[in-house]
Amino acid sequence: MSTFPFDTQSELNGNVLSRFYIDGQWVLPSARETVKLVAPSTGHAFARVPLADTGDVDKAVDAARTAFDTGPWPRMSGVERAACLRRMSTALASRMRTLSRIWTAEVGAPVWFADMFVPTATAMLDYYAELASTFAFQETRPTRAGEARIIRQPVGVTALIAPWNAQLPILSYKLGAALAAGCTVVIKAPPETPFDALVVAECAHEAGLPPGVLNVITADAERGAHLVAKREVDKVSFTGSTATGKVIAKMCADRMARVTLELGGKSAAIVLDDAELNPTLAALAPFTMPFSGQICFAQTRILVPRSREQEFVDAYSAVIGCLKVGDPWDVTTQIGPLASQRQLDRVLGYIETGRKEGARITTGGGRHPQFDAGFFVEPTVFAGVTSDMTIAREEIFGPVVSILAYDDIDHAVALANNTDFGLSGTVFSSDVERAYATARRIRAGNVSVNGLEMAPNVPFGGFKQSGLGREGGPEGLNAFLEDQAIYLPANAPRRTQA
Incomplete structure (x- = not known):
């Protein structure tokens, strides 16, 4: 309630x-x-x-x-x-x-x-x-x-x-x-x-x-x-x-x-093959669906090495599945409602499209069952997503994240850049200079390494x-x-x- x-x-x-x-x-x-x-x-x-x-x-x-x-x-x-x-x-x-x-x-x-x-x-x-x-x-x-x-x-x-x-x-x-x-x-x-x-x-x-x-x-x-x-x-x-x-x-x-x-944005977070799992999840998860995903810089596409895909899907889905959805006035709530009925209908429509196009839901997937009033949707993660799917290409503006697998770093960069948008992005690695070299190749206005930051003295666009x-x-x-x-x-x- x-x-x-x-x-x-x-x-x-x-x-x-x-x-x-x-x-x-x-x-x-x-x-x-x-x-x-x-x-x-x-x-x-x-x-x-x-x-x-x-x-x-x-x-x-x-x-x-x-x-x-x-x-x-x-x-x-x-x-x-x-x-x-x-x-x-x-x-x-x-x-x-x-x-x-x-x-x-x-x-x-x-x-x-x-x-x-x-x-x-x-x-x-x-x-x-x-x-x-x-x-x-x-x-x-x-x-x-x-x-x-x-x-x-x-x-x-x-x-x-x-x-x-x-x-x-x-x-x-x-x-x-x-x-x-x-x-x-x-x-x-x-x-x-x-x-x-x-x-x-x-x-x-x-x-x-x-x-x-x-x-x-x-x-x-x-x-x-x-x-x-x-x-x-x-x-x-x-x-x-x-x-x-x-x-x-x-x-x-x-x-x-x-x-x-x-x-708009459809920002990609690239997890390099040397990224440590737990620190990466701790830094990345808050920026994948902040404010129920209703933020332009949300990292809504996560690109992971194919060799570590299942490991990451399982771990990330577990983190998202444990987020507390609830009353936004409660200080312990992590995910609140969407802003309006229109937003709710929009997000639920994208979730259904993701299902129809063959993506696999690993957590969430619908209107939140615990709330009979308000505009609450379950935080939702899709795995098995390909870059031609609607949920990987269009800005959903809701708590919906797509996980895509890549074969090598060139493939990861190509996936990150395979979008009409170019607002934000992140790169995660145990080697900061390697992450920086990857970030330079992303066609986006703002890219952060091992986290996400915005500062008043830095241009955003x-x-x-x-x-x-x-x-x-x-x-x-x-x-x-x-x-x-x-x-x-x-x-x-x-x-x-x-």
């Missing part, structure tokens, strides 16, 4: 529950359209929140446009913007407990998982505050006739669109870089998880960001498309499905708007259909900047310098 110990009326203020944040003010929605929020752990609605119409989108964009064109934010120094970012980070830090509980309430993230990853938001803001205070927004280069000053200008008004599964951590990658660069932003919160971004707006207000620098609306896909299409929006930063990313890319291309896309551009690190800041070169003649009189 699952509980739901989250009371929106006592844990969130009325602005977050009923308004949008536009031009430095909490404003009532233009229309009366609302959407129900359903708790994944119980299947019951726990809140109803407003949705933006096109008028709300237009107001948010207009506010961001005015703030960029005439406001102080783009003209502040990096040091001045950094001070605001640090104040925002402090405000967020004071709300960590609330933000963690929001994640569990909205999408069923187990409390231990939410507590672990919510601090990503403050880490990203702190990183970009530090970078903004030291970054060379201007430099001078000698030329044949004099010199050129290279000014790294903020790209302008940016639309930030993060997905429902990990709204706050993903948004923080985008927001920290955009604000550090001097951009103004419109955040489109998804209707499934609206509260995270609105709490961020509270923090921005508390930190004293100028009006219009940060605006938050909750909107569906139709109004999201209206936002992306607006000519006043200079850049779109989107994280979500590859299918939606392609649509956004085309819309941006039509008007040459800048775009960053962080899309994918090859192939996993996206365009990078988030995090200096690369993430550069994605929100335009380079302007101004040539100056030698020996010209210089009275002032802006």
Whole structure:
């Protein structure tokens, strides 16, 4: 039996529950359209929140446009913007407990998982505050006739669109870089998880960001498309499905708007023949189906030497079969529910497809029998999987892992790269340099050795259909900047310098 110990009326203020944040003010929605929020752990609605119409989108964009064109934010120094970012980070830090509980309430993230990853938001803001205070927004280069000053200008008004599964951590990658660069932003919160971004707006207000620098609306896909299409929006930063990313890319291309896309994944973990079994399982298992597999970097394909296939299948299946599935509010729960009925139906459909195509289920394989409410599915492992099977090629976004056997290292690399995606990957070996040499051959944006790590100062993003551009690190800041070169003649009189 699952509980739901989250009371929106006592844990969130009325602005977050009923308004949008536009031009430095909490404003009532233009229309009366609302959407129900359903708790994944119980299947019951726990809140109803407003949705933006096109008028709300237009107001948010207009506010961001005015703030960029005439406001102080783009003209502040990096040091001045950094001070605001640090104040925002402090405000967020004071709300960590609330933000963690929001994640569990909205999408069923187990409390231990939410507590672990919510601090990503403050880490990203702190990183970009530090970078903004030291970054060379201007430099001078000698030329044949004099010199050129290279000014790294903020790209302008940016639309930030993060997905429902990990709204706050993903948004923080985008927001920290955009604000550090001097951009103004419109955040489109998804209707499934609206509260995270609105709490961020509270923090921005508390930190004293100028009006219009940060605006938050909750909107569906139709109004999201209206936002992306607006000519006043200079850049779109989107994280979500590859299918939606392609649509956004085309819309941006039509008007040459800048775009960053962080899309789907079908990441491979390569277990080399010299990897020790127990340490490998301990490091790998948590990243194969974290948050019930609803994370883009989940290592959902495990590639093992054919000579050790049965050994690994048995050991890994035993580990997964012992995971505690249950109430996400219980600190001992390891696997919680899927986020929605739609996700449950999707995952169960993939499991059935895996069966029909000849893969062998070694543990799990259906809706969890212990729960008569909520969206619980058994953690499922398939063995005997080949790279042409649907479950080995498409992103399932659920607690489903495929184990594939390889003959030699060249075969392993070929299997890892035999995918439309290229977001993440891992290599396990007792020889770190051998693992590194293998990792260099994987066509993915992020590959870790003997574990999986993400750090604020390191770029994150994918090859192939996993996206365009990078988030995090200096690369993430550069994605929100335009380079302007101004040539100056030698020996010209210089009275002032802006």
